[in-house]
Amino acid sequence: MPTVDVVDLNRKKVGTVVLPPEVFGCGPHPSLVHEAVIMQRACERRGTASTLRRGEVSGSGRKPWKQKHTGRARAGSLRSPVWRHGGSVFGPKPRSYAYSMPRKKYRAALQSALSAKVAKGKLFVVSDLSLQQPKTKLLAQALGQFSGGDHALVIVGNGQSGVQQAARNLAAVKILSADQLNVYDIVRAQVVVIPERELSRVKEVWS
Numbered sequence: 001m002p003t004v005d006v007v008d009l010n011r012k013k014v015g016t017v018v019l020p021p022e023v024f025g026c027g028p029h030p031s032l033v034h035e036a037v038i039m040q041r042a043c044e045r046r047g048t049a050s051t052l053r054r055g056e057v058s059g060s061g062r063k064p065w066k067q068k069h070t071g072r073a074r075a076g077s078l079r080s081p082v083w084r085h086g087g088s089v090f091g092p093k094p095r096s097y098a099y100s101m102p103r104k105k106y107r108a109a110l111q112s113a114l115s116a117k118v119a120k121g122k123l124f125v126v127s128d129l130s131l132q133q134p135k136t137k138l139l140a141q142a143l144g145q146f147s148g149g150d151h152a153l154v155i156v157g158n159g160q161s162g163v164q165q166a167a168r169n170l171a172a173v174k175i176l177s178a179d180q181l182n183v184y185d186i187v188r189a190q191v192v193v194i195p196e197r198e199l200s201r202v203k204e205v206w207s
Helices: 030-044 103-119 136-147 161-166 183-188 196-206
Strands: 003-007 013-018 123-126 152-156 173-177 191-195
Touching: 030 103, 030 183, 103 123, 103 183, 103 191, 103 196, 123 196, 136 152, 136 161, 136 173, 136 191, 152 161, 152 183, 152 196, 173 183, 191 196
Parallel strands: 003 123, 123 191, 152 173, 152 191
Antiparallel strands: 003 013
């Protein structure tokens, strides 16, 4: 069972805790993690690229010249794709790139990503994440003890709106609840910070 130190916001040890092995003690599955990240990134694509087809570009529908006896190649429309200012043939249209993967596979990928953070010593369990005031400066100072300025993922629970408010102006900090955890944000973060009381909630959602 993975055991880590419980620290305060000054990164001083105040105890130890056994992490739920169902979530934080799984083996590495890099292929699953990669598949989950690609799926998430695809779902985030806006898919707004659009081109005009031959029926949508401006121009007359009249035949430019008669079919025969002109010495020129036959032509049926000014909007033909082979003409300048003609319509596009296979150009993009607005579409959704979203797709899904089986829940069990995604759950295994997330467990693998969290376990990798534990194995690398990049997951910190804090005894309390409460701030005296919901100020960005205070949160930045606290998280600086763990991340050193790198991207940090902070897992919060109910009643910690002050932390969410303080993190609004911190581009390198992502605040998520246990049920909002996702593989991409875990992989992207350099460190993961979680209050001790939220461990049971993470286990409940993702075990």
